[in-house]
Amino acid sequence: KSSVQTIGEEQIQNPYTELLVLKGHQDIVRFLVQIDDCRFASAGDDGIIFLWNAQTGEKLFELHGHTHKITAIAPFSSSDVTEEKTHLIITASADRTVIVWDCTSGRQVQRVSCFHSTVKCLTVLQRLNVWLSGGSDLCVWNRKLDLLCKTSHLTDAGISALVELPKNCVAAAVGRELIIFRLSASNNGSEGWNVLEVKRLVDHQDNISSLVSVNDLTFVTGSHVGELIVWDAFDWTKQASECNFWDSSVHPDVQPEIKLSQSPNETSVQHLTSDEECVFAAVGKGIYVYNLQMKRVIACQRTAHDSSVLHIEKLPNRQLISCSEDGSVRIWELREKQQLPAEPVPTGLL
Structure with missing residues (x-):
């Protein structure tokens, strides 16, 4: 009996079902971002941002403003408790602009276009308000979209991913290197900031394609050749590593299947998200749930x-959303877990 649950099989422990396939994009869909409990946005190579109702699949807005493909997207809502909460997102494009959007009205709020190269990733540090x-x-x-500081030129290829770490640090993926930066406010009382490079980690064998913070103690990186590395978020030491973790033949208790072909598209860890216990990984055409404690x-x-x-992106209402080169967005729902009283079984997701 396979301990890995697969959608579509007749099985008791398969609590995920596909709810909706959302169509609308005219090209590859590369990004998803959660707005609130019932809304999310998708974006990709057609340069349009779509806002969706996660419950019904209804398209709420089409956001037009970029002239080239979208290269990054992030939630941008204010954490100021004195203000009425506004749901904002921020997007970057190959047109070298960044736009802030109001998700309630569908309108542009702010725009900046002083970039010398394409912005490939965005992250908001709510605690530092930057x-x-x-x-x-x-x-x-x-x-307010004022530039506070920047590093010197790092790479022609660009930073492919960013993740926030404790102690005012961030990890940036640059090729196969992971660069740790520390942010510090200037001492002269101005709003200036400094960015200091503190460490370079070169444990990956190939370019890092994805980064995710699991919790306050741990973050995970994935590479183009199927590597997954678990890191300590405080001292940046390697806690665990896997290669081809998605390959069922690695685990003897799993029934043998036809192995994926070893083309880069099939092995690359394209994206990671987490629920603090498991890492959800987009690899090839599939989605894999890797338990950090069980290490499989x-x-x-x-x-x-x-x-x-x-x-891939998790929603708080027991749902998962995914997007693809095929131009579609899919919503998956997690039904209640059904544990057999006679035997403990791993949580079957998806």
């Missing part, structure tokens, strides 16, 4: 899409 853009360099901005895949859907899955 946001970061990563491209050929790393820039720190305030919420506990669930998977090997053909979640017709083409490579590029981004």
Whole structure:
């Protein structure tokens, strides 16, 4: 009996079902971002951002403003308790602009276009009330879109991913290197900031394609050749590593299956997200759930899409969303767990 649950099989421990397939994009869909409990946004190579109702699949808005493909997206809502909460997102494009959008009205709020290269990733540090853009360099901005500071030129290839770490640090993926930066406010009383490079980690064998913070103690990186590395978020030491973790033949208790072909598209860890216990990984056309304590895949859907899955996002209402090169967005729902009283079984997700 396979301990890995797969959608579509007749099985008791398969609590995920596909709810909706959302169509609308005219090209590859690369990014998803949660707005609130019932809304999310998708974006990709058609340059349009779609806002969706996660419950019904209704398209709420089409956001037009970029002239080239979207290269990054992040939630941008204010954490100021004195203000009425506004749901904002921030997007970057190959047109070298960054736009802040109001998700309630569908309108542009702010725009900045002083970039010398394409912004490839965005992350918002709510605690410090700043946001970061990563491209050929790393820039720190305030919420008014004023540039506070930036690093020198890091790479022509660009920073491919960013993740917030404790102690005012961030990890940036640059090729196969992981660069740790520390942010510090200037001492002269101005709103200036400094960005200091504190460490370079070169444990990956190939380019890092994804980064995710699991909890306050741990973050995880994935690479183009199927590596998964678990890191300590405080001292940046390697806690565990896997290669081809998604390959069922690695685990003897799993029934043998036809192995994936070893083309880069099939092995690359395109995106990671987490629920603090498990890491959800987009690899090839599939979605894999890797339990950090058990150190193995506990669930998977090997053909979640017709083409490579590029981004996955968890919603708080027991749902998962995914998007793909095939131009579709899919919503999956987690039903109640059904444990057999006679035997303990791993949580079957997807």
